[in-house]
Amino acid sequence: MKPYPLLFQPEMKERVWGGRALEQFGLTLPEGPIGEGWMIGDHPNGTTKVINGEWAGLGLDQLREQYGKDIFGSKGFSAKTGRFPLLIKLLDCQDDLSVQVHPNDDYDRLPQGELGKTEMWYILDAKPGAKIIYGLQDGATREQLAEAIADNRIMDCLREITVERGDSFYIPAGTVHALGAGVLVAEIQQNSDSTYRLYDYNRLGLDGKPRELHIEDSLNVIAYEGSGASHMKTNLSADNEWLTLARSPFFITEKGNVKQEWPLRTSADSFVIHIICDGTGSIRWADGELPVKPGECYLLPANLGDYTLTGSMTVLRSYLP
Known part of the structure; x- marks a missing residue:
């Protein structure tokens, strides 16, 4: 079968901090506060299915099993799990997310078959004054953080940053972080659902009960001497040129x-993933052309070969290093 750009049915996730903003992309949401759209994923907690072309109806896991390296590329598998190595999300943050941290692949208390989580955020939109938590205050130690948590003053140890549309944040495993209310985010991450919560504003979950915290695991995995996190403005000086936003052992993400x-x-x-941030255009390849629009996330098979982006739009491109 000839390769073509693949579009998937998102897996929508209800979150206490979510809303309805993903509807602006023409997505159909279930009832409730929807915080995450898993746009491309092959994880036990959510596997997306193709909705266009001849492979429509096949899950990403089935594509992996049937076509393997032809679609994913020679590097396109997690060495630890054998699955698709990335998880692509859109996040609607109507309220603050919990203060959290993710482990790396080597943490010995990870669930069986789970990966660590290095990720990056691209801010698609932000309300005026919207903020995120991004790292610890300089010099903060495990002992100081543990004491602050016990005294209910953890915010004294955290760095807050005001964000705006177009900001980019690289978040290696071990970085304390939290998205704030009023941001819409594209997230590229390792194929993982491992999150350790340090603080959750003493709020109740969707079940009416306090959400679980993971203090000991969090204190164990934080990179107190720095994780290599970085952030940047992403104004582009020229068209049809890539600006590197994140370069990690797990993915490279660029903006154009x-x-x-x-x-x-x-x-x-490697496969290539394109996230359409704004504008309109198309993806054209030897056997066809697809119109594309904001919020859509396409997986281009490794064996697609030559293709052309057309129109007037901002796109993110992610692939394996």
């Missing part, structure tokens, strides 16, 4: 503005 035809190519090493 499409203003005229932009010829590109996949490689045998």
Whole structure:
């Protein structure tokens, strides 16, 4: 079967901090506060299915099993789990997320078959004054943080940053972080659902009970001497050129503005994921052309080869290093 750009049915996740903002992308949401759209994923907690073309109806796990390296590329599998290595999300934060941290792959208390979680955020939209928590105050130690948690003053140890549309944040495992109310985010991450909560504003979960905290695990995995986290403004100086937002052992993510035809190519090493941030255009390849719009996330098979982006739009491109 000839390869083509794959679009998936998102797996929607109800979250106490979520809302309805993902509807602006034309997505159909179930009832309730929807915080996460898992746009491309192959995880026990959510596996997306193709909704376009000849592979419609197949899950990402089935594509992996049937076509393997042809679609994913020679590097396109987690060495630990054998699954698709990334998870692509859109996040609607109508309220503050919990203060949290993620482990790396080597943490010995990870659930069986689970990965650590290095991730990055691209701010698609932000209300004026919206903030995130991004790292500890300089010099904060495990002992100081544990004492602050016990005294209910953890916020004294955390750094807050005001964000705006177009900001990018790289969040290696071990970085304390939390998205704040009023942001809409594209997230590229390892294929993991491992989160340790340090603090959750003493609120109740969707079940009416206090949400679980993971203080000991959190204190164990925080990178107190620095995790390599970085953030940047992403104003582009030219069209049809890539700006690198994140370069990690697990993914590379770049941003580009499409203003005229932009010829590109996949490689045998890795699939390519394109997230359409704004504007409209198309993806054209040897056997067809697809119109694309904001909020859509496409997986381009490693064996697709030459393709062209057209139109006037901002896109993110992610692939494996």
